[in-house]
Amino acid sequence: MSVASQMLETSPAAPGYRSEDLVECIEACLACAQACTACADACLAEAMVAELRRCITSDLNCADLCQAAGGILSRQTAYMPEMTRVALTACRDACRLCADECEHHAEIHEHCRVCAEACRRCEQACERLLTL
Amino acid sequence: MSVASQMLETSPAAPGYRSEDLVECIEACLACAQACTACADACLAEAMVAELRRCITSDLNCADLCQAAGGILSRQTAYMPEMTRVALTACRDACRLCADECEHHAEIHEHCRVCAEACRRCEQACERLLTL
Amino acid sequence: MSVASQMLETSPAAPGYRSEDLVECIEACLACAQACTACADACLAEAMVAELRRCITSDLNCADLCQAAGGILSRQTAYMPEMTRVALTACRDACRLCADECEHHAEIHEHCRVCAEACRRCEQACERLLTL
Amino acid sequence: MSVASQMLETSPAAPGYRSEDLVECIEACLACAQACTACADACLAEAMVAELRRCITSDLNCADLCQAAGGILSRQTAYMPEMTRVALTACRDACRLCADECEHHAEIHEHCRVCAEACRRCEQACERLLTL
Numbered sequence: 001m002s003v004a005s006q007m008l009e010t011s012p013a014a015p016g017y018r019s020e021d022l023v024e025c026i027e028a029c030l031a032c033a034q035a036c037t038a039c040a041d042a043c044l045a046e047a048m049v050a051e052l053r054r055c056i057t058s059d060l061n062c063a064d065l066c067q068a069a070g071g072i073l074s075r076q077t078a079y080m081p082e083m084t085r086v087a088l089t090a091c092r093d094a095c096r097l098c099a100d101e102c103e104h105h106a107e108i109h110e111h112c113r114v115c116a117e118a119c120r121r122c123e124q125a126c127e128r129l130l131t132l
Numbered sequence: 133m134s135v136a137s138q139m140l141e142t143s144p145a146a147p148g149y150r151s152e153d154l155v156e157c158i159e160a161c162l163a164c165a166q167a168c169t170a171c172a173d174a175c176l177a178e179a180m181v182a183e184l185r186r187c188i189t190s191d192l193n194c195a196d197l198c199q200a201a202g203g204i205l206s207r208q209t210a211y212m213p214e215m216t217r218v219a220l221t222a223c224r225d226a227c228r229l230c231a232d233e234c235e236h237h238a239e240i241h242e243h244c245r246v247c248a249e250a251c252r253r254c255e256q257a258c259e260r261l262l263t264l
Numbered sequence: 265m266s267v268a269s270q271m272l273e274t275s276p277a278a279p280g281y282r283s284e285d286l287v288e289c290i291e292a293c294l295a296c297a298q299a300c301t302a303c304a305d306a307c308l309a310e311a312m313v314a315e316l317r318r319c320i321t322s323d324l325n326c327a328d329l330c331q332a333a334g335g336i337l338s339r340q341t342a343y344m345p346e347m348t349r350v351a352l353t354a355c356r357d358a359c360r361l362c363a364d365e366c367e368h369h370a371e372i373h374e375h376c377r378v379c380a381e382a383c384r385r386c387e388q389a390c391e392r393l394l395t396l
Numbered sequence: 397m398s399v400a401s402q403m404l405e406t407s408p409a410a411p412g413y414r415s416e417d418l419v420e421c422i423e424a425c426l427a428c429a430q431a432c433t434a435c436a437d438a439c440l441a442e443a444m445v446a447e448l449r450r451c452i453t454s455d456l457n458c459a460d461l462c463q464a465a466g467g468i469l470s471r472q473t474a475y476m477p478e479m480t481r482v483a484l485t486a487c488r489d490a491c492r493l494c495a496d497e498c499e500h501h502a503e504i505h506e507h508c509r510v511c512a513e514a515c516r517r518c519e520q521a522c523e524r525l526l527t528l
Contacts, residue, residue: 003295003382004302010374011306030294031267037338038268042275044449045341053440054210060456061207061215064200065222067331072193074301077309078186083193083229090197090222097215110274118267135427135514136434142506143438162426163399169470170400174407176317177473185308192324199463206433209441242406250399318474325468325479329486332460339457342450347457347493354461354486361479 002027004074013076016084017129022073025088025125029070032095032122036063039102039115046109055101055112062098065091066122085130092126095119134159136206145208148216149261154205157220157257161202164227164254168195171234171247178241187233187244194230197223198254217262224258227251266291268338277340280348281393286337289352289389293334296359296386300327303366303379310373319365319376326362329355330386349394356390359383398423400470409472412480413525418469421484421521425466428491428518432459435498435511442505451497451508458494461487462518481526488522491515 001009005023008015015022040059043052069091072084099119106113133141137155140147147154172191175184201223204216231251238245265273269287272279279286304323307316333355336348363383370377397405401419404411411418436455439448465487468480495515502509 003299003378006378007299007302007306007375010378011302011309013306013309026298030298034290034294034334034338035267035271037335038271038275041339041341041453042271042277044452045275045277047446049446049449050443053445054212056440057207057210057437058212058215061204061212061219064203065219068196068200068222070298071196071301074298075189075192075305077305078189080186080190080193080229083190083226086222086225086229087193087197090200090218093218094215097212097218111271114267114270114274135431135510138510139431139434139438139507142510143434143441145438145441158430162430166422166426166466166470167399167403169467170403170407173321173471173473174403174409176320177407177409179314181317182311182313185313188308189305202430203433206430207437209437243403246399246402246406318476321471321474322476322479324471325476325483328464328467329483332464332486335460336457339453342453344450344454344457344493347454347490350486350489350493351457351461354464354482357482358479361476361482 011076013079015076016079016081017132021129021132025129026070026073028122028125029066029073029091032118033063033066033070035115035118036060036066036098039111042111052105055105058098058101059115062094062119065094069126088126088130092123092130095123095126099123143208145211147208148211148213149264153261153264157261158202158205160254160257161198161205161223164250165195165198165202167247167250168192168198168230171243174243184237187237190230190233191247194226194251197226201258220258220262224255224262227255227258231255275340277343279340280343280345281396285393285396289393290334290337292386292389293330293337293355296382297327297330297334299379299382300324300330300362303375306375316369319369322362322365323379326358326383329358333390352390352394356387356394359387359390363387407472409475411472412475412477413528417525417528421525422466422469424518424521425462425469425487428514429459429462429466431511431514432456432462432494435507438507448501451501454494454497455511458490458515461490465522484522484526488519488526491519491522495519
């Protein structure tokens, strides 16, 4: 059982979502934030870095919003449905935009392919919570 | 001239907004993130902390989204209008929700009054950029 | 294979540490940052919240430094050994202090026990990289 | 009076430092984090971006530690002197390393000059609190 899952099970707060859905989304947010941070760094190491400016910026921006969403979803005390929807919507949209960008380079750069996959998983996990 | 303003003036990137508007919004985001972090801490120090759970959670959540927006607005290379709108919308909405919450306690707790003002300034600065 | 591990394998940067050690530490940092964020939230939900002020503050502070370290370790392009040591040292020390605090409540609050374990794992992962 | 200063004055917590010193350091941390974020972005926009990889990485890393320190200093409830020293030490050292790096390019890139100044101010503000 993951740490995020154990934390949720041992909290006295009543979560706003089913535990499995919430843990999946928290973990998708954190994995995507890390992937985006690492993809920006890998793009910077490429010989063609000058052509990857847009991808680097997109990665850094997406990492910031995934990080924010992962934190907000980890706070289930005094649960605020509207604030959570604001964070999920922003994270879903940022992941979609970043995945679109990374997919342009996915055939050339493996790190963009892996990052795009992490973005799509996070986009879908956010979308799932938003439609519950 | 503030550091944020000097940074913008010395960057080779062509910003997506007028410098004055952009700097005002970046600074409002960072001031609000700090105010929310400090308000959560001040609420925690209050004797009636158990009644301030919702305010503390709201502060921490709003700080995360203001921080993300301040970072995203500071990146003007390979400017992505849609990503910026995603961040501004989330930050504006989080600030509105957090200001609503803090205003409930503004007459009792001065720190909630100051924090609510910082949230309203940030809400308005984001709204201004969104309507340009 | 985890996303962090795939990102490292597909990056053109030559990492400053063995991949396994680096991935283990990045994942320990991110898991600890999330556990601390969730433990602060769970403490806030407890009836005895007024007695958990120090634990909440400790959790929030430790989360900030783990998050910073996880990001810095994810950047292996233009690797800066001294900057990495600064981040690892701060993260290790913050995790030790936070684990000490959470262990005081570990028998009463399961979330503090789980969080203390995440802090100890992260403390050890940072210490391992520092002694390589 | 700045927002950070008003927040500190209206908090029931007894700060671990004189208000003026604490506010100066919090504001130096936040200004430096923003300057580093913006300098990384400005470096990315330069024609010679491939020669600025080390500066970009240094900026991103320094921003993470300044951000962490600014948050930790904003929490004065259940003040933890040792945790605060850990954060101040890391932030001071990161700012020194990043200033050293940015100063190499300060004559060519104005944004590196402004960023180096923000790093030096933050380095000194952290050092001052550490020697009190």
